[in-house]
Amino acid sequence: MFSWFERRLDPYPADPPRMPPQGLWRFILHFSRGAEGYMLSMAACSAMIAVAEVVLFGYLGELVNRLAGADRQNFWAQEGNRLILMGAILVIGLPLLQVLFSLLMHQTLMGNFPQRIRWQAHRYLLRQSMSYFQDEFAGRIATKLMQTALAVREVAMKFMDVLVYVGVYFIGALVLAASTDGWLAIPFAGWGILYGVLLWWLIPRIGRISEAQADARAQMTGRVVDSYTNISTVKLFSHSSREEAYVRESMDGFLQTVHGQMRLASIQNIMLSTLNSLLTFSVTVLGLWLWVGGKIEVGAVAVAIPLALRLGNMSHWIMWEFAGLFENIGTVRDGIGSLSLPRMVTDARGARPLAVPEGRVEFDRVTFRYGEAARPGRGAVLDDLSLTIAPGERIGLVGRSGAGKSTLVNLMLRFHDLESGRILIDGQDISQVTQESLRAAIGVVTQDTSLLHRSIRDNIAYGRPDASEAEILRAAELAEADFIATLTDSQGRHGLDAHVGERGVKLSGGQRQRIAIARVLLKDAPILVLDEATSALDSEVEAAIQSQLDMLMQGKTVIAIAHRLSTIARMDRLVVMEQGRIVEQGTHEALLARGGIYAGLWARQSGGFLEAE
Numbered sequence: 317m318f319s320w321f322e323r324r325l326d327p328y329p330a331d332p333p334r335m336p337p338q339g340l341w342r343f344i345l346h347f348s349r350g351a352e353g354y355m356l357s358m359a360a361c362s363a364m365i366a367v368a369e370v371v372l373f374g375y376l377g378e379l380v381n382r383l384a385g386a387d388r389q390n391f392w393a394q395e396g397n398r399l400i401l402m403g404a405i406l407v408i409g410l411p412l413l414q415v416l417f418s419l420l421m422h423q424t425l426m427g428n429f430p431q432r433i434r435w436q437a438h439r440y441l442l443r444q445s446m447s448y449f450q451d452e453f454a455g456r457i458a459t460k461l462m463q464t465a466l467a468v469r470e471v472a473m474k475f476m477d478v479l480v481y482v483g484v485y486f487i488g489a490l491v492l493a494a495s496t497d498g499w500l501a502i503p504f505a506g507w508g509i510l511y512g513v514l515l516w517w518l519i520p521r522i523g524r525i526s527e528a529q530a531d532a533r534a535q536m537t538g539r540v541v542d543s544y545t546n547i548s549t550v551k552l553f554s555h556s557s558r559e560e561a562y563v564r565e566s567m568d569g570f571l572q573t574v575h576g577q578m579r580l581a582s583i584q585n586i587m588l589s590t591l592n593s594l595l596t597f598s599v600t601v602l603g604l605w606l607w608v609g610g611k612i613e614v615g616a617v618a619v620a621i622p623l624a625l626r627l628g629n630m631s632h633w634i635m636w637e638f639a640g641l642f643e644n645i646g647t648v649r650d651g652i653g654s655l656s657l658p659r660m661v662t663d664a665r666g667a668r669p670l671a672v673p674e675g676r677v678e679f680d681r682v683t684f685r686y687g688e689a690a691r692p693g694r695g696a697v698l699d700d701l702s703l704t705i706a707p708g709e710r711i712g713l714v715g716r717s718g719a720g721k722s723t724l725v726n727l728m729l730r731f732h733d734l735e736s737g738r739i740l741i742d743g744q745d746i747s748q749v750t751q752e753s754l755r756a757a758i759g760v761v762t763q764d765t766s767l768l769h770r771s772i773r774d775n776i777a778y779g780r781p782d783a784s785e786a787e788i789l790r791a792a793e794l795a796e797a798d799f800i801a802t803l804t805d806s807q808g809r810h811g812l813d814a815h816v817g818e819r820g821v822k823l824s825g826g827q828r829q830r831i832a833i834a835r836v837l838l839k840d841a842p843i844l845v846l847d848e849a850t851s852a853l854d855s856e857v858e859a860a861i862q863s864q865l866d867m868l869m870q871g872k873t874v875i876a877i878a879h880r881l882s883t884i885a886r887m888d889r890l891v892v893m894e895q896g897r898i899v900e901q902g903t904h905e906a907l908l909a910r911g912g913i914y915a916g917l918w919a920r921q922s923g924g925f926l927e928a929e
Contacts, residue, residue, distance in 0.1 A: 317419070318419075318423055321419045321420070321423035321424045322423045322424065322427070322428070324354060324423075324424045324428075325350065325351055325354060325424050325425065325428040325429065325432070326350070326428070326432070327427070327428040327431035327432050327435065328431070328432070328435050329350060329432060329435070329436065331436075333436055333437075333439040333440035333443065334346075334440070335440065335656060335657075335658055335659070336437070336440070336652070336655055336656045337656065338652055338656045340645065340648060340649060340652070343468075343648065343652050343656060344468055344471055344472055344648065347432070347433045347436065347437075347465075347468050348429075348468070348472050350432065351425065351428075351429050351432065351472075354420055354424050354425055355425065355472060355473060355476040356476065357416075357420055358417060358420040358421055358425065358473070358476060358477055359476040359477060359480045361413050361416050361417035361420065362417060362476075362477050362480050362481040362484075363480050363481065363484045364413055365410065365413050365414065365417065365481065366480075366481045366482075366484035366485040366488060367484060367488060368405055368409060368410050368413070369410075369485065370484075370485060370488030370491075371402075371405065372402060372405065372406060373619055373622070373623055373626075374619065375398070375402050376618065376619055376622075379395075380613075380614060380618040380619075421473070421477070425469070425473060426469070429469045429472075429473075430465040430466050430468070430469045431465075433464070433465035433468050433469070434461060434462065434465045437461055437464070437465065437655050438461060440655070441457065441461065441655070443659065444657070444659055445659050445660035445661045445731070445732075446661075446726075446731040446732070447660055447731075447732065448657065448659075448660070454538075454541065454545070455537050455538040455539075455540065455541025455542065455545075456534045456535065456537060456538030456541075456654075457654065458537075458541075459533065459534040459537040459538065460530075460534050460650070460651050460654040460655065461651075461655070463530060463533070463534070463647055463651065464647060464648060464650075464651025464652075464654075464655060466644075466647075467530075467644040467645075467647035467648045467651065468644075468648055468651075470640060470641070470644040471641060471644045471645055471648055474637055474640065474641045474644075475641070478634070478637045478638075478641070482630075482634050482637075485630070486508060486627070490504050490505060490508070499602060499606060499611075500599070500602065500603060500606070500612070500616065500620050502602070503595055503598040503599045503602060503624070504595070504599070504623075504624070504627070506598075507591065507592075507594070507595040507627070510591055511588075511591060511631065514584075514587055514588065514591065515638055518580060518583070518584055519638055519641075519642045520642070521580055522577070522580055522642045522643055522646075523642035523643065523645050523646045523649075524646065525573055525576045525577050525580065525646070526577070526642065526643035526644070526645070526646030526647060527646030527647070527649050527650045528573050528646075529570065529573035529574065529577060529643075529646070529647075530646060530647040530650035530651070531650050532566070532569045532570040532572075532573050533570055534650070534654075535566050535569065535570075536563070536566040536567055536569070536570045538566075539562060539563050539566045540563055543559045543562070543563060545818065577643075588631055591631070592627075592628035592631055593628075595624050595627065595628055596621070596624045596625055596628055599620050599621055599623075599624040600621055600624075603616065603617040603620045603621060604617065660732070660733070661730060661731065661732065661733055661751070663750050663751055664747060664748050667748055667749055667750045668748070668749055668750070669749065669750055669753035670741060670744060670746070670749040670750070670753040670754050670756075670757050671742065671744070672741060672742055672757045672842045672843065673742060674707035674708075674742050675707045675708060675741075675742065675842045675843055675872065675873035676704070676705065676706060676707045676740075676741070676742050676743070676873070677704070677705040677728065677739075677740070677741055677843065677873055677875075678703070678704045678705070678738075678739070678740040678741075679701055679702055679703040679704075679724070679728075679737070679739055680702055680737050680738040680739070680740065681700050681701070681702050681736065681737040681738075682698050682700070682701045682702070682724075682727065682734055682736075682737035682738070682739065683696050683698060683699055683700055683701075683734065683735045683736045683737055684696060684697050684698045684723065684727060684732065684734055684735050685697055685735055686723075686732075696735070696896050697720050697723050697896050698720045698723055698724060698727070698896040698897075699895070699896040699897055700737070700897075701720075701724070701737075701896065701897060701898060702898075703724075703891065703898060705873055705875065706873075707873060708871055708872065708873060709873060709874070709888050709889065710869055710873075710874040710876065710887045710888045710889075711874065711875055711876070711887055711888065711889045711890070711891055712876045712877070712878065712884030712885075712887035712889070712890045712891070713875060713876070713877045713891050713893060714881065714884070714890050714891065714892045714893065714914060714917065715892060715893035715894060716894075718895075719893040719894055719895065719896070720893050720895075720896040721847075721877045721893055722847060722877065723896075724875075724893075725760075725845050725847060725875060725877070727739060728746070728758070728845075728875075729754070729755055729758060729760070729845075730746055730747070730751055730754055730755075733747065734747075741754075741757070741843070756841070757841055757842055757843055758841055758843045758844075758845060759779070759836040759839045759840070759841035759843070759844045759845065760836065760844075760845045760847065761829075761832050761833055761836050761845070761846050761847065762832075762847045762848065763847055763848030765820070765825075765828045765829050765831075765832040766820060766828075767816045767820030767823070767828055767831060767832070768816075768820075769815060769816065769817060769818045770815060770816070771809070771812060771813050771814060771815055771816075772792075772800055772803065772811070772812045772813070772814055772816065772831065773788060773812040773813060775816065775820075775831055775835060776788050776791055776792060776812075776831060776834045776835050776838055777835075777838065778835055779791075779835040779836060779837075779838040779839030779840075780838050780839055780840070783838055787838060788812065788834075788838065789812075791834040791835070791837040791838040792812075792831075792834045794834070794837050794867070794868075795830045795831070795833040795834035795837060796830055797827070797830040797831060797833075797834055799827055799830075800812060800814075805822070816828075816831075833865070833868075836868070837868055841872075842872055842873065843872065843873045843874075843875075844868065844869060844872045844873070844874045844875070845874075845875050845876075845877075846865070846874065846875070846876040846877065846878075847876075847877045848877060848878055874887070881917065881918055885904040886904070887904075888903070889901060889902065889903060890902060890903065890904060890907055890914065892907070892912075892913055892914045892917075894913065899912075899913055900912050900913055900914050
């Protein structure tokens with residue numbers, strides 16, 4: 317039974333992820349799609365439970381009245397059918413409704429619903445532009461994702477459950493009190509009005525402080541995760557105290573929102589307790605006065621007083637539910653600001669997969685500026701740059717930091733869109749092909765190699781997930797990664813099964829680099845980018861791996877970037893860049909003979925590296 321209800325709602329819908337709307341209710345409806353029927357069924361159960369409870373209260377009053385003047389000899393004959401009906405409602409109807417309500421809530425919705433939201437939001441975020449992740453803490457994004465998923469569930473389910481139950485119950489109580497005597501409805505109506513005023517004053521304040529709290533919590537988590545992620549830097553610079561102060565500042569910001577929230581909670585309890593006491597007192601006094609005056613039967617008093625006590629007890633639960641509702645609304649509003657952002661780089665309508673039969677790359681009058689630099693009058697990172705790389709040609713990009721070398725590669729990978737110009741691969745404009753197919757056709761080894769916190773096997777096979785064990789081992793061998801056999805992690809896993817830690821922290825820089833090279837060897841893409849690919853390797857390992865890199869480059873179009881000019885001197889052509897423009901091109905020997913910028917850079921190398929200006 318449990319598993320049947322658990323399978324009703326698919327936690328991993330296959331629909332392609334879309335940008336969530338930015339309006340609160342549209343955002344909630346977007347993520348509730350597919351779960352509406354189950355929430356409506358839950359709300360229907362909740363409404364029927366409220367009606368059944370009010371009906372039982374009403375019958376209790378009638379029963380008291382009948383008992384007061386009943387003939388004991390004929391009581392069962394006169395009242396038996398009604399008692400059986402009410403007994404059936406109490407013993408069979410209400411429990412069955414509660415069972416169905418509980419199964420819908422706990423088995424179908426509580427786990428699957430937020431999981432659907434996490435799944436859909438995560439899939440959308442994975443396809444966000446690089447600039448999105450460069451502007452945010454990874455921990456902050458993850459926190460927003462997790463807390464927003466739970467908050468959307470709570471808002472949607474509280475509206476469908478609590479509001480329906482409370483509305484039906486209160487209206488039923490008012491009708492029941494009024495049906496015995498109109499005067500008895502007055503305390504309940506007055507209590508409802510004052511209760512509404514209290515909600516009207518309190519709830520928006522809780523919503524606002526909850527929104528601030530959600531942001532403060534994400535900020536605090538982001539700073540904590542940032543400290544842990546960069547723990548080696550913290551320790552190298554002996555900045556534990558500085559990190560404490562950095563995190564404490566965000567913790568203090570979060571604590572202030574908690575204090576504000578708790579002040580509102582105290583006000584809520586004080587006001588509500590007073591209001592409930594007044595309701596019970598006024599119903600009791602009024603009920604007794606009407607009974608003494610002969611205007612109502614004793615059954616009406618027997619119903620009104622317990623009903624007032626029941627509403628008083630419920631009111632605390634209702635208030636907390638409403639507070640929780642608006643607290644979660646604040647969290648959702650905060651999450652919308654991070655999750656409902658358009659992608660800066662999107663596939664064109666009708667984008668086709670990239671086909672790379674040859675590997676020709678053309679940069680056609682490319683101009684690009686970053687962020688604030690894109691304002692008129694600011695210098696371009698790349699300025700009207702044109703470059704053609706023939707199929708199978710190996711070029712080296714040369715220039716000082718900031719010349720635009722890595723930007724050129726990032727634009728070819730379409731991490732950013734161009735301001736003007738085109739980039740073509742085998743005649744296909746990369747803005748008109750799918751990003752997935754574009755990046756699948758390009759193998760990249762960068763200077764800053766981060767590995768996934770998974771096994772060595774998973775990290776190498778990331779280049780080609782369907783690779784066999786033999787192919788993975790061969791790629792590791794070609795990358796001179798013979799150290800893999802000696803690895804062991806804290807869980808006792810060995811060799812390819814050993815986990816590397818977050819960002820590969822358990823490995824040295826050279827070991828991470830060799831795993832990255834093995835990954836690209838296995839991927840075997842037709843276009844290869846080497847961005848300081850051997851910078852983390854010592855001279856002996858670099859010499860050993862150089863022949864494998866030469867083999868890797870065979871038949872591929874290669875773009876290599878290195879500050880150590882000796883590592884790219886053997887390329888077919890060197891392209892010298894200055895301030896976003898190409899200033900020289902040619903072979904190593906031709907450029908030296910020319911005696912221009914490259915020759916000057918070569919002459920001024922210190923230990924094989926370019927000196928800073």
